[in-house]
Amino acid sequence: MSGADAAGPIADAAIGDLRALADALERDMLRAMLRLNTESGEDSLVRRQGQTAVAVYRQVEDRLRLAGDDVAQRAGARAVEAVAAVAGVPPASLPLSVREELDMIVNGQTDDVAAIFNEAAGVIRQGIARGIASGGSLGDVVADVADLLDTTWRRAQAAVDAAVMAAGRRAVMAAAAEIGHEFDLVYVYVGPKDGKNRPFCAKWVGKAATEPARLDNEQGLPVDDFCGGYNCRHSWAPTLVEEALREGYRIYDTSAGGDGVDVTESLRQQAEVE
DSSP: OOOOHHHHHHHHHHHHHHHHHHHHHHHHHHHHHHOOSSTTTTOOOOOOOOOHHHHHHHHHHHHHHHHHHHHHHHHHHHHHHHHHHSSSSOOGGHHHHHHHHHHHHHHHHHHHHHHHHHHHHHHHOOOOOOOOTTTTTTTHHHHHHEEEHHHHHHHHHHHHHHHHHHHHHHHHHHHHHHHHTSOOOOEEESSSSTOOOHHHHHTTEEESSGGGOOOSSSSSSOHHHHHHHOOOEEEEEEEHHHHHHTTTTEEEOOOTOTOEEOOHHHHHHEEEEE
16 A cells, blocks of 8 residues: 555545634634724725734734644644554554654654744734835735735645655555565555656656665655655555566666666566576
């Protein structure tokens, strides 16, 4: 099983969580910004200074940071679900070393989520301040903030998806490592082959590697957990060497990194001798 088979639906559910939170946050932000409006019938922010603006700033910042914490917690919970779905057992029953690896993956991505929302709080505050200082309309400020929120949610969605899918892939790789000493395994790069592929994915989809962790996706992310990078649609499928040969996959020895060395024919000859 590839990590995507079981983890994919859970990642989709995590994105659903995110959309619900986004809707609630946008409503809260609009309510907060409406306090900046002038007297009834006027559509100008002109000079509503002092306590109202300060209170709105704080409310915006606090609400965004709380949203970031909420998203991070939900992403962590969904990642645990993904591990259980892939491994077939509760994560707590996995070896300590595997649990530590999973914690590092999930904590790294949830930290990214918190950082995304903290950054957004500052940027949105500046956007509101600019609107007040320039005397712009409330409608313009709301539109600007909506654009900034959209960017924030897109970045958060990428981080959440990455956390859940990476946890699922790590569980698959850990399970393979458990039996690797008993069987000759390679890892087939599975997933779509189309115009959306990153260069790394276009090169490896439909091929097998002996040690995916030695490869470089040029994204600064571990290949065995993140494949081609954030939002990658691919996974590594542990496969018996004999099955990979039978299915016609080219097999590359990637123990030295780089592009790997095609060892398909030598493995086929070795299998025939045995």
